[in-house]
Amino acid sequence: MSQEVRVRFAPSPTGALHIGGVRTALYNYLYAKKTGGKFLLRIEDTDQTRFVPGAEEYIKDALEWLGISPDESPWKEGTLGPYRQSERKSIYKQYAMDLLEKGHAYYAFDTSEELDAMRQRLTAARVVSPQYNSITRTQMKNSLTLPADEVKARLDAGEPYVIRVKIPRKEEVRLQDKVRGWVMVHSNTLDDKVLMKSDGMPTYHLANIVDDHLMKVTHVIRGEEWLPSAPLHVLLYQYLGWEDSMPEFAHLPLLLKPDGNGKLSKRDAEKHGFPLFPMNWKDPDSGQIAEGFRDQGYLPEALINFLAFLGWNPGDHRELFTLDELVDAFTIERIGKSGTKFDINKAKWYNEQYLRKKPDDELAAYLTADLEKEGIQIPQEKAEKIAAVMKERATFPADLWKEGRFMVFAPEQFDKNVADKKWNADAAKVLAAYAEKLEALDKMLDAETAKSLLTDAAEECGIKLGKVMQAVRLAITGVGAGPDLMQVFEILGKEELIKRIGFSLKTLGIAG
Numbered sequence: 001m002s003q004e005v006r007v008r009f010a011p012s013p014t015g016a017l018h019i020g021g022v023r024t025a026l027y028n029y030l031y032a033k034k035t036g037g038k039f040l041l042r043i044e045d046t047d048q049t050r051f052v053p054g055a056e057e058y059i060k061d062a063l064e065w066l067g068i069s070p071d072e073s074p075w076k077e078g079t080l081g082p083y084r085q086s087e088r089k090s091i092y093k094q095y096a097m098d099l100l101e102k103g104h105a106y107y108a109f110d111t112s113e114e115l116d117a118m119r120q121r122l123t124a125a126r127v128v129s130p131q132y133n134s135i136t137r138t139q140m141k142n143s144l145t146l147p148a149d150e151v152k153a154r155l156d157a158g159e160p161y162v163i164r165v166k167i168p169r170k171e172e173v174r175l176q177d178k179v180r181g182w183v184m185v186h187s188n189t190l191d192d193k194v195l196m197k198s199d200g201m202p203t204y205h206l207a208n209i210v211d212d213h214l215m216k217v218t219h220v221i222r223g224e225e226w227l228p229s230a231p232l233h234v235l236l237y238q239y240l241g242w243e244d245s246m247p248e249f250a251h252l253p254l255l256l257k258p259d260g261n262g263k264l265s266k267r268d269a270e271k272h273g274f275p276l277f278p279m280n281w282k283d284p285d286s287g288q289i290a291e292g293f294r295d296q297g298y299l300p301e302a303l304i305n306f307l308a309f310l311g312w313n314p315g316d317h318r319e320l321f322t323l324d325e326l327v328d329a330f331t332i333e334r335i336g337k338s339g340t341k342f343d344i345n346k347a348k349w350y351n352e353q354y355l356r357k358k359p360d361d362e363l364a365a366y367l368t369a370d371l372e373k374e375g376i377q378i379p380q381e382k383a384e385k386i387a388a389v390m391k392e393r394a395t396f397p398a399d400l401w402k403e404g405r406f407m408v409f410a411p412e413q414f415d416k417n418v419a420d421k422k423w424n425a426d427a428a429k430v431l432a433a434y435a436e437k438l439e440a441l442d443k444m445l446d447a448e449t450a451k452s453l454l455t456d457a458a459e460e461c462g463i464k465l466g467k468v469m470q471a472v473r474l475a476i477t478g479v480g481a482g483p484d485l486m487q488v489f490e491i492l493g494k495e496e497l498i499k500r501i502g503f504s505l506k507t508l509g510i511a512g
């Protein structure tokens with residue numbers, strides 16, 4: 001039997017979950033579901049200085065909203081928990097000791113002043129990226145340079161220390177990434193990263209490897225920004241004797257600015273006015289609120305579909321995929337290598353598609369909720385009809401009411417541009433004749449009748465309907481463009497139409 005796929009999303013709770021992180025979570029989710037495996041959420045909170053209250057719950061809520069909740073998480077423990085690294089503190093030490101014993105790690109006692117001095121020395125000697133590495137460690141205070149008894153004395157005295165990995169001087173580290181292919185790195189470009197801090201907490205690198213191993217993670221699917229850490233991770237797997245069960249790696253392409261030039265940044269989002277977080281996030285320090293996709297009116301299914309295509313495609317022309325369809329179609333092989341442009345217009349397009357697919361009663365619920373905020377009530381049937389007509393022009397649920405106000409409130413003024421260009425005596429004449437026909441109608445007005453009466457009115461006046469159509473729209477809705485006018489007439493009904501015609505004839509006059 002082949003091994004069960006186990007993938008994990010491992011965010012650090014240092015603030016709101018970035019949209020790139022959501023994409024990572026989604027790809028992990030898709031892969032797990034596709035393979036019948038498990039999707040884990042592990043909170044990587046070993047850096048207590050960067051802990052932000054509320055961030056964990058935010059991650060949980062965002063995944064829930066999007067319908068990609070994990071199978072195992074701090075809130076739904078599986079058998080390999082805990083799922084919060086701060087609760088696993090006691091686990092890591094033994095692995096650091098193991099590395100020390102095998103000679104793959106060492107104690108370092110350097111103070112931050114000494115580390116600074118080392119960096120300054122190297123900078124002065126024109127070293128481009130000064131590092132604690134196989135060369136510089138020989139001049140520092142660590143268990144490789146100090147006599148054994150001094151090391152012991154320092155440890156016994158409780159002197160602060162860190163444990164660093166001992167990166168070999170000349171070695172080629174290779175790893176096969178499922179997206180990028182073979183990646184090869186020379187060990188002289190790696191530094192002796194801290195594995196365990198003076199507070200006894202592991203760093204990301206150690207905790208991440210130990211946890212992936214203990215939680216039986218089979219595939220590490222994460223953002224490309226972690227690719228530079230991967231060679232160190234491969235070495236740690238080797239040093240800990242876990243090479244045979246090392247997970248496979250897949251590093252996801254970067255999200256790029258809308259114009260494709262460079263990494264997507266907060267500034268781009270601010271400049272173009274699009275969100276970078278799935279939901280609103282209130283910064284606990286500043287109290288400032290950063291708007292999220294959900295709160296701007298994006299539907300979860302639209303955001304999911306949009307994110308799935310940021311770095312992956314099904315290999316054909318299909319673009320609309322429900323979450324289940326994505327699960328079916330998803331393969332790691334179809335994840336692209338090159339960075340992918342963050343095009344918010346595409347996200348809007350998806351939103352429009354999914355909004356239009358919604359049943360009228362669901363759309364009506366958005367509309368009535370917005371109306372209620374203004375203390376307005378309309379019959380459910382009418383709300384459904386308005387929603388059905390307005391959805392064709394809406395990007396967000398709020399647009400149904402924003403763009404559809406005229407369906408409830410008669411215009412008090414008219415778009416001046418359109419009035420100047422289109423309003424004339426012919427239009428007034430047709431409308432007056434139309435009002436008379438409506439008066440004479442002895443049944444409920446439907447779209448078809450609305451159209452035939454209008455056609456008749458124009459004909460009787462000897463005026464081409466096409467020439468006055470925009471003016472007719474203006475007279476009834478106040479603007480020059482909008483949804484299917486005859487549907488609008490049906491919803492407004494005969495009485496309201498007659499009233500509106502009367503008002504426009506009076507207000508716009510019979511210019512021209």
Ligand code: GLU
Pocket residue numbers: 009010011012044204208221222223226
């Ligand atoms: N804690 C890391 C992060 O914040 C996890 C990276 C990984 O998936 O290995 O993204």
